[in-house]
Amino acid sequence: MRFRSMETSVKHDEGRGRFDLYADGKKGGYLTYEIYGGSLDIQHTVVEPEFRGKGLGEILLDAAVKYANKKGLKIVPSCSFAAKKLS
Template identity: 45%
Template sequence: MRETIQEGNGFHVIEDGQVIGEITYVILDEHTLKIDHTYVDPALRGQKIAEDLVKRVVDYAREAGKKIVPACTYADAQFRRRKEYHDVWAR
């Protein structure tokens, strides 16, 4: 069974007790966080795990009234592709 948990400054995808994907962020100030790392086990790439992790951070930022600096290359690419993320994009 696969589950996603929020832990510290990030989210982890756990399957069979192992971390198979993660996204982390750094709090820059009270209004802004920076996504600095996204990882998915190479054997599981292409299953939208990283895409779902970025969405989790976007949802978290919306709920907390924060903006996001997508510093890692994957998050940056997602923000450029998805207009629905532009409301939380700190440019």
């Protein structure tokens, strides 16, 4: 199945441990994390129902992985989506 391309952006709120994803100007989902002991624990990845199946979860996960790498943090995927994608 092919999807039309959509404009996406990810905003990072370090203070809240959260990445918010916007698709075509609407909030499409979010990823939450916690940092402890040199690790970034990905706790939840949520994509709004209307945007599921379009790769937005992967966009959020990619943003978290890039951030963890930049900060030298090990990734702990507590979220089942992240655990599956990173295995």
